Amino acid sequence: MSLSRPIFQRALLAQSLARDVAGESFVDYSSGLFLAAPRRTGKSTFLNNDFIPECERRGWLAVYVDLWADRDTDPAELISGAIGTALGLFENSLSKAAKKAGIEKISLLRTLSWDFSKPRLPAGTTLAKALEVLHSVAGKMIVLIIDEAQHALNSESGLNAMFALKAARDHLNRGRGPDGVRLVFTGSSRDKLANLVLKSKQPFFGANITAFPLLGHDFVEFVTDLWNQRLAATNQFNVEDLEYAFQLVGRRPEMLNQLLTEVSVGRGEASNLGELLRTGALNHQAGIWSDYESACNDLSALQRAVLNVIAERTISKQPFAPFSEQTFAQVNRTLELAHADPNASTPNVQKALDALRDKELVWKANRGEYALEDSAMAEWLTRAGVSG
Numbered sequence: 001m002s003l004s005r006p007i008f009q010r011a012l013l014a015q016s017l018a019r020d021v022a023g024e025s026f027v028d029y030s031s032g033l034f035l036a037a038p039r040r041t042g043k044s045t046f047l048n049n050d051f052i053p054e055c056e057r058r059g060w061l062a063v064y065v066d067l068w069a070d071r072d073t074d075p076a077e078l079i080s081g082a083i084g085t086a087l088g089l090f091e092n093s094l095s096k097a098a099k100k101a102g103i104e105k106i107s108l109l110r111t112l113s114w115d116f117s118k119p120r121l122p123a124g125t126t127l128a129k130a131l132e133v134l135h136s137v138a139g140k141m142i143v144l145i146i147d148e149a150q151h152a153l154n155s156e157s158g159l160n161a162m163f164a165l166k167a168a169r170d171h172l173n174r175g176r177g178p179d180g181v182r183l184v185f186t187g188s189s190r191d192k193l194a195n196l197v198l199k200s201k202q203p204f205f206g207a208n209i210t211a212f213p214l215l216g217h218d219f220v221e222f223v224t225d226l227w228n229q230r231l232a233a234t235n236q237f238n239v240e241d242l243e244y245a246f247q248l249v250g251r252r253p254e255m256l257n258q259l260l261t262e263v264s265v266g267r268g269e270a271s272n273l274g275e276l277l278r279t280g281a282l283n284h285q286a287g288i289w290s291d292y293e294s295a296c297n298d299l300s301a302l303q304r305a306v307l308n309v310i311a312e313r314t315i316s317k318q319p320f321a322p323f324s325e326q327t328f329a330q331v332n333r334t335l336e337l338a339h340a341d342p343n344a345s346t347p348n349v350q351k352a353l354d355a356l357r358d359k360e361l362v363w364k365a366n367r368g369e370y371a372l373e374d375s376a377m378a379e380w381l382t383r384a385g386v387s388g
């Protein structure tokens with residue numbers, strides 16, 4: 001059965017986040033709204049489908065950039081490219097209307113003197129300058145949305161772009177009251193995103209990371225209806241079974257659809273769709289866990305212990321300080337439980353971390369912070385305990 005996949009609208013969430021951005025809610029998001037949710041849970045869809053339209057409804061200019069869209073391009077370039085594209089759009093519409101109202105704004109745009117046909121800022125133009133011009137030309141509040149923002153941490157220039165954005169935002173908001181620039185960041189790893197806000201040397205120190213709300217029960221009802229419309233009246237899914245399955249697949253729409261397809265295709269006459277769906281979801285989870293198992297199979301005792309300590313920190317939302325006494329003690333305790341030599345030290349923990357990075361289990365930010373590559377693994381690691 002091939003299904004077109006209608007998008008479930010999340011207008012209330014969009015309105016509520018827009019209120020946060022506007023400073024109309026209790027929490028102060030003036031230093032940036034940081035939204036984290038696991039991979040494939042609907043962040044980008046929400047931004048493009050619900051949040052950007054809501055920004056536009058409020059008369060703001062939304063500029064969207066996905067730092068993962070092109071992994072070979074420097075995040076700094078992607079950000080200035082998005083601003084360049086937005087400026088280019090104004091150049092187009094303003095030149096058409098130049099005789100009427102645009103002349104002043106056109107000359108403002110020309111102060112940047114570059115080729116508007118390219119989505120790129122001219123050499124020597126700072127992000128701050130470009131944002132300032134965009135703000136004046138647009139004459140509205142700008143909401144710069146950076147999707148998968150944690151990728152900026154992979155390079156020094158990406159990180160510098162973040163500092164530049166912060167400076168530009170502070171500059172533009174100074175003296176302009178609340179209508180300057182707002183920054184919205186999303187990321188698929190809370191830990192990675194945290195690297196932008198946790199330490200005083202980081203660009204958005206002090207900002208909070210908000211858990212981006214995953215798709216809820218209303219989405220499950222929406223999907224249930226959708227599927228049932230296409231199935232015989234005697235052969236329907238029920239919403240509790242979908243809810244159960246959706247939860248086990250980490251509230252990922254694609255995985256749920258895949259299970260629904262598997263279950264409904266070819267077995268259309270079975271009266272136990274619900275049971276098949278639940279079993280399918282359990283198998284899915286078992287599959288992921290066995291992937292984790294094999295990824296961890298050939299780790300040394302020390303590597304496994306270090307990985308476990310990172311996982312425990314992830315679960316307790318504490319930063320992982322690789323070479324602290326506390327970390328060594330915890331690694332040693334874990335090693336002892338696994339009947340291995342408790343030999344944690346700076347050089348061998350460093351070596352273990354390097355090996356874990358090579359295996360893409362652990363991720364290191366440009367400034368030396370470590371995090372799990374797949375934070376969903378933390379639950380499995382701490383549940384399974386250390387098997388050495």
Ligand SMILES: Nc1ncnc2c1ncn2[C@@H]1O[C@H](COP(=O)(O)OP(=O)(O)OP(=O)(O)O)[C@@H](O)[C@H]1O
Binds near residue numbers: 043044045188
């Ligand atoms: N509101 C929704 N209604 C229907 N399907 C959705 C909805 N949100 C997301 N999806 C589907 O879920 C999948 C993942 O969505 P999306 O790419 O937005 O997630 P993401 O969190 O940005 O993923 P990534 O971590 O890869 O960036 C897509 O196939 C999308 O069509």
Ligand SMILES: [Mg+2]
Binds near residue numbers: 043044045147
């Ligand atoms: Mg995305």
